[in-house]
Amino acid sequence: MLANVAIPDTPLVSRAIEYVSDRSEPYLFNHVMRSWLFAATIAEVQGVPYDAEILAVSALLHDLGLVEAFSGPLRFEVEGANAARAFARKEGLDERRTQVIWDSVALNSTPSIGLHKEAEVALCTMGIGVDWGGGWCYDFIDDIRMKSILEAFPRLRMKERFTRTICGIVECRPETTYDNFARDFGLRFVPGYHPPSLVDSLLNSPFEE
Structure with a gap:
């Protein structure tokens, strides 16, 4: 449990947290952590089957394109998706799971598409949307979890x-x-x-x- 949210406690998720923590400003790290926890909460409330590791990695890495180390000539969502794909491949993920991560990151700011793709992509989009502007699924987050998540990872x-x-x-x-x-x-x-x-x-x- 993290901030009253059930999460997968696996080496892959731990490495993703460490990876983004080492490369992000504190406000951005807290944003991706909250986005992940919101997404996991929405998944629990909706009762949809999904790959918890892939959702975690997708949400955690979704803003790598805003990190100076990954800036480049493409729009930041694509730069971030390419960086997330490189991470996934280095971790030994198969191409199907890697592609879902790429789509989740590349489409994270395009809900008109992301919400209609695989469960992990849609959930990632929804979790980010909650933290971005309270949109789409804010009411899925109960008051206790909202308070716990914000206390653990303040908005800064x-x-x-x-x-x-x-x-x-x-x-x-x-x-x-x-x-x-x-x-x-x-x-x-x-x-x-x-x-x-x-x-x-x-x-x-x-x-x-």
Whole structure:
């Protein structure tokens, strides 16, 4: 039990916790821990069958793309998914489980897709959604567990720090933000940010109609 939530106590999960703890700022580490515990709680309430290890690894590693060590030319969700896949392969996971981890991380900020995939992907998306904005499944978390999780892994001004992190990506790699939620942060907080319009891409395409 961790913060009143039943979790898998396996070497794989322990190594995933250590891996992300060694590479993340405290606020980000606490975010992924809360997301995992929220996801596990939702799974218990819903009574759906799922791979508890894969859900744990997916939730724990879902924001590796925000860590400087894994920054790159792709949108941060894909950079994180690639890093999570490398971790899974190094741990000896088979390709099916590895692919579920990749999908969970790559789609973690795209609920319109993630919620309709495998149970682990959907649960990961829901757990992250609870911690992100209280959305989708907040009411699945009872008051006792919510208090326990927040006490064990406090938010550490996540709203402010996460905003600063995403705005940093918008400023340094704007081309990776045009088709994900980082666009919203750029439009609101980053002066001079002008993402191209996909409508213009269609209407200005080099085809005669």
